[in-house]
Amino acid sequence: MTQGPSDPRRPEALLTVFAPRVYGLLYRLVGRPDVAEDLTQETMLRAYRGLRSYRPEGKFRAWLFRIAVNLARDWIRRQPRQASVSLEEGADPPVAAALGASAPPDSGVTRRERAARVEAGLARLSEADREVILLRYYGELAFKDIARATGEPIGTVLARAHRALRKLGDLIPEDEI
Amino acid sequence: MSCPRNEEWVLYAAEELPARRRRALASHLAGCPACRREAAAVSRGLAALAAIEAPGLGAEAEASLRRRLAAAHRPPAVIRFLWRHRWSAAAAALVLLAVGAWMLAPPTSPTPAHPAPGTWLTDVQVQAELAEIAAGVEILEAGADGQVADATMPAPETNGDWLLDEIDRFLEQLRAEIEA
Numbered sequence: 001m002t003q004g005p006s007d008p009r010r011p012e013a014l015l016t017v018f019a020p021r022v023y024g025l026l027y028r029l030v031g032r033p034d035v036a037e038d039l040t041q042e043t044m045l046r047a048y049r050g051l052r053s054y055r056p057e058g059k060f061r062a063w064l065f066r067i068a069v070n071l072a073r074d075w076i077r078r079q080p081r082q083a084s085v086s087l088e089e090g091a092d093p094p095v096a097a098a099l100g101a102s103a104p105p106d107s108g109v110t111r112r113e114r115a116a117r118v119e120a121g122l123a124r125l126s127e128a129d130r131e132v133i134l135l136r137y138y139g140e141l142a143f144k145d146i147a148r149a150t151g152e153p154i155g156t157v158l159a160r161a162h163r164a165l166r167k168l169g170d171l172i173p174e175d176e177i
Numbered sequence: 178m179s180c181p182r183n184e185e186w187v188l189y190a191a192e193e194l195p196a197r198r199r200r201a202l203a204s205h206l207a208g209c210p211a212c213r214r215e216a217a218a219v220s221r222g223l224a225a226l227a228a229i230e231a232p233g234l235g236a237e238a239e240a241s242l243r244r245r246l247a248a249a250h251r252p253p254a255v256i257r258f259l260w261r262h263r264w265s266a267a268a269a270a271l272v273l274l275a276v277g278a279w280m281l282a283p284p285t286s287p288t289p290a291h292p293a294p295g296t297w298l299t300d301v302q303v304q305a306e307l308a309e310i311a312a313g314v315e316i317l318e319a320g321a322d323g324q325v326a327d328a329t330m331p332a333p334e335t336n337g338d339w340l341l342d343e344i345d346r347f348l349e350q351l352r353a354e355i356e357a
């Protein structure tokens with residue numbers, strides 16, 4: 001068994017490769033940077049402790065993101081009922097720091113505007129639909145692996161993805177693609 | 178071919194369909210404006226995702242995570258205990274193996290080339306292990322007296338650390354077994 005630099009059993013790999021993605025997913029799911037940080041730590045620690053039972057041929061990312069999604073769901077369930085979880089009004093996402101997750105360079109107003117539009121669209125999705133989309137984006141998971149991560153049948157996941165992608169696609173004029 | 182379910186355009190746009198199915202959908206697209214619109218809309222949705230700006234993990238959170246993972250990366254407490262008390266642990270292991278061998282070993286036992294996987298230590302293995310440890314102790318004692326007979330072993334005067342290295346290797350194996 002080899003332990004290359006990207007071997008998920010190495011804590012460094014967990015940190016550099018997966019922590020920023022897991023954090024991004026959790027931040028979008030729970031809407032609060034402090035909670036997302038705590039849950040990222042918890043996800044990573046649980047993943048790390050569970051690594052002994054992880055076999056490299058398994059779908060590591062689906063497994064890792066499933067831990068994160070479950071933690072986010074638990075946290076959301078414990079919150080007093082709200083209309084929906086959305087990002088704090090006016091809250092700036094923490095400046096992308098280390099771990100190679102640097103913020104994209106500011107390449108003009110159009111890009112900014114589009115990002116704002118898409119993020120507003122994300123916030124309007126149902127929790128479950130948003131989960132699927134975020135797993136796609138942050139986890140770079142195939143839809144069958146998203147089904148593993150959410151514990152839903154692939155048909156349900158595809159229906160969620162379809163609904164969400166149509167809504168997000170409508171936010172972007174055809175000539176902008 | 179009749180129009181596929183809308184959900185399938187998600188897999189099509191994400192390029193997650195088997196090649197044959199992908200080709201079938203592509204040829205359907207050529208003749209069906211309704212599905213072309215549907216597929217294009219889903220593709221735009223996927224393209225929109227690229228606009229999401231990934232928030233980064235704060236430096237403080239990252240440092241804290243690093244510390245916690247490093248702590249989790251330490252060998253289990255039992256291993257650290259064994260390492261601190263490695264000499265008495267080696268002696269205890271020797272006693273345990275001797276007792277085990279005495280209980281398990283019939284006077285004449287066949288010698289299987291490979292023990293069946295998943296079985297507990299066979300008496301033959303116990304004896305082999307015992308012999309190995311006994312040899313180790315012999316070397317250890319000889320090393321302590323400064324009289325190493327075996328020429329294949331490095332003399333302790335020239336390299337005082339080799340015994341420790343041996344123990345290290347032994348503990349490494351033990352650790353691997355415990356973790357397995």
Ligand SMILES: [Zn+2]
Binds near residue numbers: 180181205209211213
């Ligand atoms: Zn059609």
